[in-house]
Amino acid sequence: DTAVSQTPKYLVTQMGNDKSIKCEQNLGHDTMYWYKQDSKKFLKIMFSYNNKELIINETVPNRFSPKSPDKAHLNLHINSLELGDSAVYFCASSHQQLAGLAKNIQYFGAGTRLSVL
Amino acid sequence: DAKTTQPNSMESNEEEPVHLPCNHSTISGTDYIHWYRQLPSQGPEYVIHGLTSNVNNRMASLAIAEDRKSSTLILHRATLRDAAVYYCILRDNNAGNMLTFGGGTRLMVKP
Numbered sequence: 001d002t003a004v005s006q007t008p009k010y011l012v013t014q015m016g017n018d019k020s021i022k023c024e025q026n027l028g029h030d031t032m033y034w035y036k037q038d039s040k041k042f043l044k045i046m047f048s049y050n051n052k053e054l055i056i057n058e059t060v061p062n063r064f065s066p067k068s069p070d071k072a073h074l075n076l077h078i079n080s081l082e083l084g085d086s087a088v089y090f091c092a093s094s095h096q097q098l099a100g101l102a103k104n105i106q107y108f109g110a111g112t113r114l115s116v117l
Numbered sequence: 118d119a120k121t122t123q124p125n126s127m128e129s130n131e132e133e134p135v136h137l138p139c140n141h142s143t144i145s146g147t148d149y150i151h152w153y154r155q156l157p158s159q160g161p162e163y164v165i166h167g168l169t170s171n172v173n174n175r176m177a178s179l180a181i182a183e184d185r186k187s188s189t190l191i192l193h194r195a196t197l198r199d200a201a202v203y204y205c206i207l208r209d210n211n212a213g214n215m216l217t218f219g220g221g222t223r224l225m226v227k228p
Contacts, residue, residue, distance in 0.1 A: 004160075035218075041202070042220070043161065043218035044218070045215040045216065045217065055215065057215075090160045090161070092160070092161075104149070104151070104166075104208055105166070106161075108160030108161045108162065110158075111158075111159070111160050
């Protein structure tokens, strides 16, 4: 069973469209994240979310918004897509309420490759 | 998060040990040293982490310098499947959840 799963794996769309990427984790974790990996392969955190707070990387445009229907899901909505949004987006999760060293281990999905034409 | 410095790339022969260095001269007392790796076309994968003492797990070993300003990830016998980008990341366990990835080291394993 896949621990962190993202859909779709590939997404090709036109500029100006609105799209969503779904993420689900079956690990019972309490915190989920979205990262963006651009063409130069740098991984940057976009959001961190648990049921208490949303932490937003200040560099993320407000066209991007995370939506969490429940603890196991954190979907990424993107409005008015731009060419520069083309990248691979990774979802991740961790259990922040754990004590000890296991607390900050993050588990990543396989990524969604977004291409904006 | 404090900054880390890693070589851009390294090469290794299959079946030989690999030592991946990481410098973190500005590490604070509460920073843990985390290593993740990213295989081609996959998401990052946790490898190991530690605070002061050396750590071993089924994937690798982590050797931490006494002054904690550097660390080394050790793969005891590199396989072709270990070819990946390895990221050394400092995390304050009490200061939030997000990981700050640098450029990492691209490890190439030759048969």
